[in-house]
Amino acid sequence: MNDCSHNSSLHCAVCRASNSHLLEGQLDNIVAESNLRKRCLDFKKGEPIFLEGDPCEGVYCLKKGVIAIRKYGSDGTSAVMKLIFPGQNFGYRSVLFDKPHKTSAEALTPVSLCMLSKYDVKAAIDKNPKVRQDLINLIEQDLGAMEEKLLLTVTKTIRSRFAFLLFTMSKHIDPTANTVTFHLPVSKKDLSNITGITVESLSRLLKKFKSLGLIDEKKGLITILDREALHEMIQED
Incomplete structure (x- = not known):
């Protein structure tokens, strides 16, 4: 930053x-x-x-x-x-x-x-x-x-790359809170360009992260429910 x-x-x-x-x-x-x-x-x-x-x-x-x-x-x-x-x-x-x-x-x-x-x-x-x-x-x-970014694309799983993106965005919104709500500022196509993840895979990851209780998502409004868990996911993958 x-x-x-x-x-x-x-x-x-x-x-x-x-x-x-x-x-x-x-x-x-x-x-x-x-x-x-x-x-x-x-x-x-x-x-x-x-x-x-x-x-x-x-x-x-x-x-x-x-x-x-x-x-x-x-x-x-x-x-x-x-x-x-x-x-x-x-x-x-x-x-x-x-x-x-x-x-x-x-x-x-x-x-x-x-x-x-x-x-x-x-x-x-x-x-x-x-x-x-x-x-x-x-x-x-x-x-x-x-x-x-290149290192993430080459060495990390798509799950980790998506977690990193959400983690980074939420840190810009509020650097300290574990729960943060924000609008996705870009389309899924742009997110695909940023992360190197296909649009289809991004949609599946959104559903997967919701099922894991990491995020909630409604009409482009993202709530990070457990940012610390996202950070741990990035480190593990």
């Missing part, structure tokens, strides 16, 4: 301004004392935040909702590469390398976010090299997450 509270230099100035409880961090004083070109933006479900090939405008910090980072094929089909939850940053790779976006970002739910102008981020980098290192650290975390 690329939470802005995990980086001492790259923090979200809007968090300071709004005293957001979701976003604990704030930009380093070098940036916070500047005339930041910060913007607070809202998007409806299904709206793009940016599209593949768009020029980068800045670093984003999600305050509310869920965002899918998608990669589109030449035939127009897409795969969800990553889900962004409140408290996470995105868009930083394009800012760091000054390149157009290589993926698209789509609001899966109504979304509120803040954006820090790439010009201010670059000014912060010039004044404090540690800001660049924090950006690089975020990219390294992304690479680590991709490696973990």
Whole structure:
């Protein structure tokens, strides 16, 4: 998770301004004392935040909702590469390398976010090299997450992969509770792309997990009844 509270230099100035409880961090004083070109933006479900090939405008910090980072094929089909939850940053790779976006970002739910102008981020980098290192650290975390996902796909059973997905989603909603209720932010087809599990197998797993008393599911509303048991399942498989 690329939470802005995990980086001492790259923090979200809007968090300071709004005293957001979701976003604990704030930009380093070098940036916070500047005339930041910060913007607070809202998007409806299904709206793009940016599209593949768009020029980068800045670093984003999600305050509310869920965002899918998608990669589109030449035939127009897409795969969800990553889900962004409140408290996470995105868009930083394009800012760091000054390149157009290589993926698209789509609001899966109504979304509120803040954006820090790439010009201010670059000014912060010039004044404090540690800001660049924090950006690089975020990219390294992304690479680590991709490696973990690949390892799960290769070494874990589909039951364990699905348990890991539900466990991770629920931790973003509430990091401490053993019982958590949330709407699935993506379709079963997207879940299939994320986990490498067929849609048919996902439907069977939902029924199996319900029969085991691990979850309850009604019209896309998931209740994790025993998150600790999900975690144990991941470790065992």
